[in-house]
Amino acid sequence: MRILDRSVYVGPSLYAHFPVIRLELDLGDLEAWSTGRLGSGFVDALAEALPGLAEHGCSYREPGGFFRRMREDEGTWLGHVLEHVAIELQNIAGEEVTFGKTRSAGITDLRHGTITKGGHEHVALPSGMKCYALAATLGARRSLLNERLIGDGLVPLDSALGRHGKAPHTLHFPKDRQWIGYGMGHLELLNRPEVYSQLHTWMQDPG
Numbered sequence: 001m002r003i004l005d006r007s008v009y010v011g012p013s014l015y016a017h018f019p020v021i022r023l024e025l026d027l028g029d030l031e032a033w034s035t036g037r038l039g040s041g042f043v044d045a046l047a048e049a050l051p052g053l054a055e056h057g058c059s060y061r062e063p064g065g066f067f068r069r070m071r072e073d074e075g076t077w078l079g080h081v082l083e084h085v086a087i088e089l090q091n092i093a094g095e096e097v098t099f100g101k102t103r104s105a106g107i108t109d110l111r112h113g114t115i116t117k118g119g120h121e122h123v124a125l126p127s128g129m130k131c132y133a134l135a136a137t138l139g140a141r142r143s144l145l146n147e148r149l150i151g152d153g154l155v156p157l158d159s160a161l162g163r164h165g166k167a168p169h170t171l172h173f174p175k176d177r178q179w180i181g182y183g184m185g186h187l188e189l190l191n192r193p194e195v196y197s198q199l200h201t202w203m204q205d206p207g
């Protein structure tokens with residue numbers, strides 16, 4: 001993890017009405033390693049090194065909340081851990097600091113994906129094989145707003161299904177080979193039972 005930028009705001013700023021320190025981080029390879037994936041060895045060692053973290057409520061607003069965030073589901077990302085460590089170190093130094101916020105600096109990994117050398121050609125689906133698309137949307141059911149604007153918070157549904165306003169950019173997945181998972185983010189496509197059941201159905205498709 002690298003600190004790319006550090007600013008100290010001594011008065012009101014975009015981030016708070018009181019003095020704050022702002023760090024911009026590059027998690028590097030650790031982007032793929034949430035605390036859930038790092039496992040309890042990491043969390044236990046952190047708890048031992050900084051016992052005061054046990055008092056941090058984080059989003060649960062009660063002691064133990066931050067440890068709960070680190071341990072449950074996929075856990076939390078290391079920028080958020082750094083935030084709590086920074087707060088705790090200031091507490092140990094005698095400052096009464098409780099405020100902290102961690103925000104994504106935007107999608108970095110997906111920004112420059114190309115599948116051809118030039119990166120600007122339109123690539124159609126491969127011919128001679130069946131192509132399928134699974135897409136996720138956080139919306140609980142079909143609605144224009146959910147699909148157009150929200151998608152799964154990263155990708156609008158049309159884009160996930162290869163649809164584009166300009167015909168040459170569109171990937172033509174047949175209707176019966178498209179599936180939409182409602183109420184889920186795209187990473188959840190990896191472990192939702194209904195996705196596997198759809199894959200199973202498709203695999204039995206003789207056409």
Ligand SMILES: [Zn+2]
Nearest residue numbers: 058059066080
């Ligand atoms: Zn927190």
